[in-house]
Amino acid sequence: MMRGKNGRARSVAAVALLASCTAVLGAGSPQGAVLPEAQRTAQAPQRGQQEQAGGDCDVYKSVPPSGEDGPAVKAIKAKRSLVIGIDLNSYRWGARNPDTGQIEGFDIDLARAIGTAIMGDPDKVTLKAVPTADRIKFIQEGRVDMIVRTMTITCDRLEQVAFSRPYFNTSQRVVVPKSSPARSLDEALNGATVCAAAGSSAQDELKNHPVKQVVSVENHLDCLVLMQLGKVDATMTDDALAASQAAQDQTVRVVDGEIRPGVMGIAMLKTSTDLTARVNQVLADYYGSGAWRGTYDRWLKPYLLNDADHYWPVQH
Template sequence: MRTVRTRVLLLAAVVAAGLLGAGTSHGAPGVAAHVPERAPEQAAAGPADDCSGQTLPPSSAESGPKVQEIKHRGTLIVGVDQNSYHWGFRNPQTGRIEGFDIDLARAVAKAVLGDPEKVTFKTVPTAKRIEAIRTGQVDLITRTMTITCDRWKEISFSAPYFASGQRLVVPKAAKVTTMAQGLNGKRACVADQSSSQAELKRDSRGASEVKVQENQLDCLVLMQLGKVDATLTDVALAAAQAAQDPTVEVAGETIAPAHMGIAMKKEDTDLVARVNQVLVDYRADGGWQASYDRWLASSMGASSAEYQK
């Protein structure tokens, strides 16, 4: 337990690093997470508030002002996480930032600039993602960001690149089997300005207390310290936490089905269309599946079909 906690605390500490350099990534073997099968009566609850149909048609055009700005600069600036295991995290052995979302960012850089290495990563806390986009700190964000109608009012999204929802992470010793059992009368934790926080604001499901942290990994640390009983987070991040710490597991049914998208500035319509073309090509050439197999299959299952819907 001490080893796991130390590793998580070290990963959380590197948030302060800020700007991350570009470079190639080399994967580390994943640890399989226990993700219970959903029973028929545990079907996903709640409407899908993803507004994914609002995005622009894909286009390979390179003449738009934002795409030209990126080309002139010579690097794509991407907002990422560096504490989400298998998605965007620092490999402690290599010091490199890597994961599924990082592969996706590199695919955009390759399409726009001809080189997957021409990308500069900036760490962005969950609560600062929209601000980073709107103020031009980054060109785009690939950071397990859920597409929602409220967010569409402030920024734009690409077409969906991953089907998602909300799940609980709990200590294995708690033996939780349903969402209600995991939250009713319990201390819950969510990341600030996350879809999980919005969901518990809408319906607390009987939680006695909701602690809000800067990042979802901080919730895992609080759970290890016995200060919260459960973390509500994105399906993908829930599986990542369970892969990272063998003392916790993903429990209960999936709620609030949604999709992840790449976030961009509303005015950058040419970049939105270009990124949507990248997503079409990324799926068609096998890049999406190869990245899934490398980073996520061990924790989310060998079949990726349900996440491509």
């Protein structure tokens, strides 16, 4: 299943750009990013899916929204800076545009909207890159006030940090080189060397599959580099991130099948209840105003192809 010398040679230029894990590759809507029809029509996760969340909890549960400033919000305003942890390695979610130098993407728009709503001034919002494996650590150590970074809500994580209400439906998908004979998720994983970001839901999910080896990396984009080098057979990551990898590099594709449905949320300290309530109010306003749908259409629709309503979590 490994890529041969020819495949490696074709990837030299891409690897040079991706090695820094900050480059944004490609533009437009490459065909490789399109998800198969069977996968695009999968049902969104439902409330109470404890097994997928990794335990017995309600991943939709959060504090009621509020526009009031409590002690946590007042403390942030007193220091005159709201620090939001983001990703710089996910095309269309959070990455630096090499042409403009600007950080952009779906999560970046959301982070700026939350920051501006709370602080009243975009200049008082600081976006800080955080590795996948360090998301919870950065919150607990006070290095960021919140994480807006394709973070799936799980029961284990709910024991460590607080989450906003969910803002995006997700599931786990597998990416392989186009030269791979695998056509399904099971075929891609069986006896394979599979890459996943450390501390991710994908890394946890791979414990349940007959893989040969799991290669753990700091950020999911590192997996794309390893696939290009022929060092791993496949990558498991969130469906939206899988689509972004296929959009970046037309030598890889997303195989049929998805598992572990879940939802993404914004993570904060468990003691910052009033901050969580403020974020939930911003999310309600952001969706109600049409801004959520607008940024989905701008950044993600060309690659996921589903209507925005498919990805907005609805409590049942």
